[in-house]
Amino acid sequence: MKKAKVFTMGILAAAVVLSLAGCSGKKSATTDTGSKDSGKTTTKTVALITDTGGVDDRSFNQSAWEGLEAWGKKHDFSKGNKGFNYFQSKSESDYVSNINSAKAAGFKTIFGIGYKLQPAIKQSAEKNPKLNFVIIDDSIEGLDNVVSATFKDNEASYLAGIAAAYTTKTNIVGFVGGAKSDVIDRFDAGYAEGVKAGAKELGKSVKVINQYAGDFSAPDKGKSIAQGMYQQGADIIFHASGATGNGVFQEAKAINQAGSKKVWVIGVDRDQSDEGKYTTKAGKSANFTLTSTLKGVNKVTEDLSEKAFKGEFKGGQHVIYGLKDDGVGLAKGQLSAKTQKAVDQAKQDIIDGKIKVSEHPAK
Amino acid sequence: MIKVNSTTRKILIPLFSILAGFLVGAIIMLFYSYDPLQAYGSMIQGSLGSTVSIGETLRQATPLIFTALGFSVANSAGFFNIGLSGQALAGWVASIWVALAFPDLPTFVLLPLAIIAGALAGAIMGAIPGFLRAFFGTSEVIVTIMLNYVALYLSTYLMQEVMPAHFRSSQDATKMISHHATLHVDWLSHMFGDSRIHFGLFLALIALVAVWLLMKKTTLGFEIRSVGLNPFASEYAGMSSKKTIIMSMVISGTLAGLGGVMEGLGTYQNFFIQTASMSIGFDGMAVSLLGSGSSLGILLSALLFSILQIGGLGMQTGAGVPFEIVSIVTASIIFFVGIDYVISKLFKNKDNANKKLPKTPIAKEVVTEEKDAQEGGRL
Numbered sequence: 001m002k003k004a005k006v007f008t009m010g011i012l013a014a015a016v017v018l019s020l021a022g023c024s025g026k027k028s029a030t031t032d033t034g035s036k037d038s039g040k041t042t043t044k045t046v047a048l049i050t051d052t053g054g055v056d057d058r059s060f061n062q063s064a065w066e067g068l069e070a071w072g073k074k075h076d077f078s079k080g081n082k083g084f085n086y087f088q089s090k091s092e093s094d095y096v097s098n099i100n101s102a103k104a105a106g107f108k109t110i111f112g113i114g115y116k117l118q119p120a121i122k123q124s125a126e127k128n129p130k131l132n133f134v135i136i137d138d139s140i141e142g143l144d145n146v147v148s149a150t151f152k153d154n155e156a157s158y159l160a161g162i163a164a165a166y167t168t169k170t171n172i173v174g175f176v177g178g179a180k181s182d183v184i185d186r187f188d189a190g191y192a193e194g195v196k197a198g199a200k201e202l203g204k205s206v207k208v209i210n211q212y213a214g215d216f217s218a219p220d221k222g223k224s225i226a227q228g229m230y231q232q233g234a235d236i237i238f239h240a241s242g243a244t245g246n247g248v249f250q251e252a253k254a255i256n257q258a259g260s261k262k263v264w265v266i267g268v269d270r271d272q273s274d275e276g277k278y279t280t281k282a283g284k285s286a287n288f289t290l291t292s293t294l295k296g297v298n299k300v301t302e303d304l305s306e307k308a309f310k311g312e313f314k315g316g317q318h319v320i321y322g323l324k325d326d327g328v329g330l331a332k333g334q335l336s337a338k339t340q341k342a343v344d345q346a347k348q349d350i351i352d353g354k355i356k357v358s359e360h361p362a363k
Numbered sequence: 364m365i366k367v368n369s370t371t372r373k374i375l376i377p378l379f380s381i382l383a384g385f386l387v388g389a390i391i392m393l394f395y396s397y398d399p400l401q402a403y404g405s406m407i408q409g410s411l412g413s414t415v416s417i418g419e420t421l422r423q424a425t426p427l428i429f430t431a432l433g434f435s436v437a438n439s440a441g442f443f444n445i446g447l448s449g450q451a452l453a454g455w456v457a458s459i460w461v462a463l464a465f466p467d468l469p470t471f472v473l474l475p476l477a478i479i480a481g482a483l484a485g486a487i488m489g490a491i492p493g494f495l496r497a498f499f500g501t502s503e504v505i506v507t508i509m510l511n512y513v514a515l516y517l518s519t520y521l522m523q524e525v526m527p528a529h530f531r532s533s534q535d536a537t538k539m540i541s542h543h544a545t546l547h548v549d550w551l552s553h554m555f556g557d558s559r560i561h562f563g564l565f566l567a568l569i570a571l572v573a574v575w576l577l578m579k580k581t582t583l584g585f586e587i588r589s590v591g592l593n594p595f596a597s598e599y600a601g602m603s604s605k606k607t608i609i610m611s612m613v614i615s616g617t618l619a620g621l622g623g624v625m626e627g628l629g630t631y632q633n634f635f636i637q638t639a640s641m642s643i644g645f646d647g648m649a650v651s652l653l654g655s656g657s658s659l660g661i662l663l664s665a666l667l668f669s670i671l672q673i674g675g676l677g678m679q680t681g682a683g684v685p686f687e688i689v690s691i692v693t694a695s696i697i698f699f700v701g702i703d704y705v706i707s708k709l710f711k712n713k714d715n716a717n718k719k720l721p722k723t724p725i726a727k728e729v730v731t732e733e734k735d736a737q738e739g740g741r742l
Contacts, residue, residue, distance in 0.1 A: 054686065085683075093626070096559060102680065104415075127557060180534060214515075
């Protein structure tokens with residue numbers, strides 16, 4: 001009797017598992033095509049492989065996703081396997097797996113968002129010469145199905161440095177980096193040079209406090225670093241740290257809401273003025289996002305998706321976006337007229353080649 | 364409550380735990396109005412549906428087997444090794460360093476050399492807390508947690524400041540290792556649809572057998588187990604509990620280091636800056652605990668973990684379930700497997716069923732154990 005029971009249970013378990021698998025096979029075939037928001041479908045599908053930050057990091061990845069969404073909206077494509085979609089990675093080993101599943105789902109153009117995906121994109125591009133690949137923030141040479149897109153973040157950060165030098169009252173400003181790397185070096189170097197140049201024009205000296213979180217997705221670390229910097233007297237912090245920067249915003253919000261002093265944050269990669277909204281003690285609404293460096297990741301994803309859609313995707317090239325072609329820039333934010341003027345002047349000087357901004361900070 | 368004999372009980376408990384986990388996962392997905400059947404279907408499809416995905420699942424399981432074995436050896440000696448991530452990281456860095464330093468040595472020299480270097484680095488990282496515990500009685504939990512941070516930031520420092528510049532391709536990553544040092548084997552990758560599966564899988568299987576032999580058939584294994592059960596009694600019986608604790612941590616660190624080597628020489632082929640402790644460390648602990656420390660259990664639970672992780676990625680595409688929900692679902696499955704003690708209340712050993720037992724569940728367990736012990740004593 002006991003054995004019979006075990007047997008029936010085994011059968012039961014097997015039946016459950018089988019029915020799970022069976023149903024799903026049928027289901028997926030039908031639901032793939034019919035998505036919730038009845039958009040059109042396309043064969044020129046686009047997939048976005050994010051780094052571990054994810055598409056809601058309020059900066060880099062989100063900007064890339066917004067560009068793709070804009071492209072999808074333009075053509076009325078829907079999110080999913082017949083339009084466009086993103087694949088979030090939990091760890092670095094997921095990049096290749098995610099690219100594989102994007103490939104298996106039939107995506108034709110695959111974006112690698114961030115320098116961390118460079119090896120994975122390179123490897124997959126070699127194996128799949130018929131698919132289009134894009135790597136952002138890094139370059140892959142010698143493969144004619146890959147477009148590399150990098151940005152002169154140092155130029156935008158230089159402008160942020162000018163803005164910080166003109167705005168600071170304590171003459172101490174901060175910089176929070178994600179992880180030390182070639183990309184973040186550009187932000188670090190540009191900002192330091194901008195602050196220095198701005199301070200020189202005003203005839204004062206401004207100190208830059210520099211700290212790295214060692215992580216792009218650790219808001220808790222961002223918050224405690226910001227806390228330390230504001231305590232040391234900094235009144236402006238520029239963060240180039242992805243989702244870690246959300247912690248910087250949290251800390252600034254807490255200080256500003258308490259109302260004892262006014263501190264600022266300079267956002268990164270996309271206009272982060274939404275993150276800086278707060279209500280003062282007097283009940284008025286205000287904003288502490290001084291400005292944000294802009295990085296045209298959204299433009300690149302939108303533009304290259306469109307090119308792929310039209311069949312004009314041309315691999316094998318490395319496109320560098322700078323101030324000149326509006327690939328990077330500085331948001332209007334809360335800059336005073338005087339500061340804005342100085343920023344505009346510096347921008348013109350960079351475009352004219354009068355100012356050269358370093359890519360690596362001086363040691 | 365269902366009465367079954369103890370062997371079937373052993374099989375039924377994990378099976379029901381897994382089923383309960385899937386069920387709760389399904390309820391969570393229904394709550395957020397996603398189709399659980401489709402989602403689980405794409406999970407299976409994503410992890411076992413094609414040769415590539417099977418290859419990737421096995422690849423994911425390889426380092427987990429090593430770290431889980433590492434945890435189980437230390438755990439048998441009563442040592443809670445939370446430092447697996449740091450030990451694995453040390454193994455990863457060391458193996459890549461050796462591989463980059465001698466890129467032109469023939470494979471049969473360089474590959475073993477790089478693997479041994481990684482194992483040694485892991486062993487050293489493991490020996491430190493073992494030594495501190497044995498001689499100064501420091502808490503291994505605190506020491507190993509802190510050593511994880513030391514390893515994490517030391518690895519960045521070593522790569523950016525100490526490693527010769529020509530080893531690096533950029534500030535954040537080393538160059539790829541030469542084909543003399545890689546664990547990749549072409550025929551194996553091809554067999555699994557060009558996935559990243561590598562020779563390390565076989566090393567992991569060998570390690571499973573080796574650790575089983577070590578723990579069950581050697582004097583050292585016996586000593587490790589008896590020190591874990593009662594260090595004082597072992598000392599009284601003439602074993603050196605100090606030596607045994609250090610040895611168990613060296614072995615544990617070696618295995619964890621090899622887990623890191625699998626990531627370095629197998630999965631990634633280079634080293635790049637880590638921003639958080641390696642997940643194989645903590646997942647390895649869970650795998651070991653789920654598999655109740657036995658070799659077969661570790662193999663099965665490492666596979667389960669990998670199916671959930673690789674399949675979870677597939678759920679994003681196949682069923683459009685967002686990443687966050689996928690994480691909740693996989694976590695709840697693991698959670699249920701973890702609390703199999705509760706599930707075990709469903710089934711009763713037939714032998715004990717007719718006995719009158721005290722009502723509280725804990726007391727019940729004690730009585731059962733006592734009975735087992737008595738039987739053991741008679742033998």
